[in-house]
Amino acid sequence: MSLTSEGADFRGRLAAGANPDLAEPSSASVGDYIALMKPRVMSLVVFTALVGLAVAPGSLHPLTGFTALLCIAVGAGAAGALNMWYDADIDAVMTRTARRPIPMGRVQPGEALAFGLTLAAFAVMVLGLLVNVLAAALLAFTVFYYVVVYTTWLKRSTPQNIVIGGAAGAFPPMIGWAAVTGSLSLEPVLLFMIIFFWTPPHFWALALYRIEDYARAGIPMLPVVAGDARTRLHIMLYTIVLVPLGIAPWALGYAGGLYGAVAVVTGAIMVVLSWQVLHERRPAERASRNLFAFSILYLFLLFATLLVERGWGGLIARLTA
Amino acid sequence: MGRANRPINGVSIRSTMSKQAKDDGVVLTEAQKRARRSRSIAIAVALAALVILFYVMTLVKGPMVLVRPI
Numbered sequence: 042m043s044l045t046s047e048g049a050d051f052r053g054r055l056a057a058g059a060n061p062d063l064a065e066p067s068s069a070s071v072g073d074y075i076a077l078m079k080p081r082v083m084s085l086v087v088f089t090a091l092v093g094l095a096v097a098p099g100s101l102h103p104l105t106g107f108t109a110l111l112c113i114a115v116g117a118g119a120a121g122a123l124n125m126w127y128d129a130d131i132d133a134v135m136t137r138t139a140r141r142p143i144p145m146g147r148v149q150p151g152e153a154l155a156f157g158l159t160l161a162a163f164a165v166m167v168l169g170l171l172v173n174v175l176a177a178a179l180l181a182f183t184v185f186y187y188v189v190v191y192t193t194w195l196k197r198s199t200p201q202n203i204v205i206g207g208a209a210g211a212f213p214p215m216i217g218w219a220a221v222t223g224s225l226s227l228e229p230v231l232l233f234m235i236i237f238f239w240t241p242p243h244f245w246a247l248a249l250y251r252i253e254d255y256a257r258a259g260i261p262m263l264p265v266v267a268g269d270a271r272t273r274l275h276i277m278l279y280t281i282v283l284v285p286l287g288i289a290p291w292a293l294g295y296a297g298g299l300y301g302a303v304a305v306v307t308g309a310i311m312v313v314l315s316w317q318v319l320h321e322r323r324p325a326e327r328a329s330r331n332l333f334a335f336s337i338l339y340l341f342l343l344f345a346t347l348l349v350e351r352g353w354g355g356l357i358a359r360l361t362a
Numbered sequence: 363m364g365r366a367n368r369p370i371n372g373v374s375i376r377s378t379m380s381k382q383a384k385d386d387g388v389v390l391t392e393a394q395k396r397a398r399r400s401r402s403i404a405i406a407v408a409l410a411a412l413v414i415l416f417y418v419m420t421l422v423k424g425p426m427v428l429v430r431p432i
Contacts, residue, residue, distance in 0.1 A: 066388055068397045071404045104422050108415065167412070171419045171427075 067152055073142040077125055077153055078118030078160075085340075086117040086213045089236065092344045093217030093229055096295075096351040101221045105172055109220035112168035113213055115160050116180045120187040120209070122157035126150050127192050131258040137251060157188075168220075176220040183212040197259070200266040207240030208233075214344075228295050231286070232344075238283040239340050242276045242315060246333035249273070249318070250326040273319045276332070280315040284308035287343055296347055303346045307339045 090113045094106055101109075125132065125143055133144035142148035161184050169177030191206030199205075211233045218229035248255055248262040249272060255262040264272040287308050291301030314335055317328035390398065420427050 066390055066394050066398075067401075068391075068394045069401070070397050071400050074401070074404070102422055104419060108419060111415075163412075167415070171416070171423075 067149060069142065069148040069152060073147045074122075074156060076142050077122040077148060077156060079121030079125075080118075082121060082210075083114050083117045086210070087114045088341070089232070089344055090213035090217035092348045093214030093232060094221055095217075095348055096228070097218040097221035099221050106220070109168065109172045109176060109217065112164045112172070112177075113180060113216055116164035116168075116184050117213070119157045119160035119164060120184045122153050122160065123184075123188040124192045126153040126157060127188070128196075129153075131197075131260060135251075135254045135258050137254060172220050173223045175223055175225075176216050179212060179216045179219055183209055183216065186212070198261070200261050200263040202261070203244045204241050207237055207244075210240060211236035227293075228290070231289055231293070231295070235283070235286050235343065236340065238279055238286055239336065241279045242283065242311075243333065243336040243340075245272050245276050245279075246318065246329045246336065249329040250333075273321070277315045277319045280311050284311060287339075290347065295351075297350050300343075300346045300350050303342055307342050310335060311339055 087110055090110060094101070094109060125141055128138075129141075129143040129150055132138035132141050138144070143150055143153055161181075165177050165181045165184070168180055187206070187209035191202065191209055195202040195206045214232035214236070215225060215229040218232075219225060245263055248264045249269065252262070252264045252269075256265045263275060267275075284304075285308075288301065288304045290296040291298070291304055296304075311332075314328065314332040318332050321328040
């Protein structure tokens with residue numbers, strides 16, 4: 042059975058009023074539940090939260106730091122599961138997502154909902170009890186924002202879905218910072234802003250060469266609604282805002298020369314790649330793919346350099362204290 | 363009709379047995395049983411990890427475990 046026909050089958054069952062929860066006993070494996078948590082997204086969330094945690098001033102017992110990261114990871118996984126529960130109908134018709142556990146029938150929607158809610162409650166509760174209340178409140182807000190604001194509202198209603206919804210992915214460094222300090226300041230907000238402005242060029246580059254997928258699912262992504270040329274222009278504009286923000290931690294004295302050099306060089310590459318996307322014409326799509334791939338490396342390099350430069354010494358000192 | 367199937371209060375034993383077979387509900391396949399077992403083990407491991415985490419964190423924090431600044 043092709044992916045599209047599987048998706049049509051899933052949508053057909055939903056439209057016919059069939060309750061997938063009552064279909065048959067679950068044969069979901071532990072691996073299916075792990076897949077519900079979007080492990081790749083979770084790894085990026087944990088990494089950015091680790092950077093926020095490592096660069097924050099003050100001391101934190103290594104076990105408390107581990108607990109904070111575990112709760113952030115589980116909270117992110119819960120948000121992923123709840124997203125898959127709500128989006129099962131559109132996941133079924135998109136090539137990129139059709140093999141997820143719910144459209145494939147391996148996990149029933151009700152199971153995903155219960156799993157997500159349970160994990161979210163445990164993650165927030167444990168973070169609040171064992172670390173601090175501010176970090177727990179930020180984690181709760183992040184899960185709420187991703188599931189309710191982005192998934193159930195923005196994603197299907199506006200082409201600005203990933204611009205506004207992208208904030209959910211930008212919160213983890215702030216949670217990591219709050220776990221150490223119990224407060225917030227300009228520096229974690231700057232890290233938030235970097236991820237926030239990184240998200241649109243990253244996802245729009247993907248959407249440019251997955252436009253048929255999004256159109257078939259009826260998601261109003263910018264390329265679907267405003268067209269190809271306008272999306273490329275928006276990618277360029279957001280990149281122009283993103284690059285100075287990437288350099289800002291060095292310019293404001295939060296990071297050293299190594300970070301500044303990495304931010305300038307990789308920022309220049311981002312601008313060049315966005316320029317190529319702006320001037321690319323279909324059916325090439327190569328520039329969009331290049332930008333999408335490099336944008337992941339860009340964010341990783343910025344945060345990894347910050348971790349090495351600012352956080353690594355602090356982390357080692359905390360572990361050996 | 364033999365004694366074994368004599369109606370008791372108007373209900374025969376045979377009809378009761380056939381109803382019981384129906385009430386057995388859904389019978390799991392071997393794959394479903396294996397999946398359920400693996401899920402149960404995962405839940406047990408997660409709960410045990412949570413207990414250990416709370417225990418160790420209480421030792422680490424000592425009386426400060428009750429202090430949770432905002």
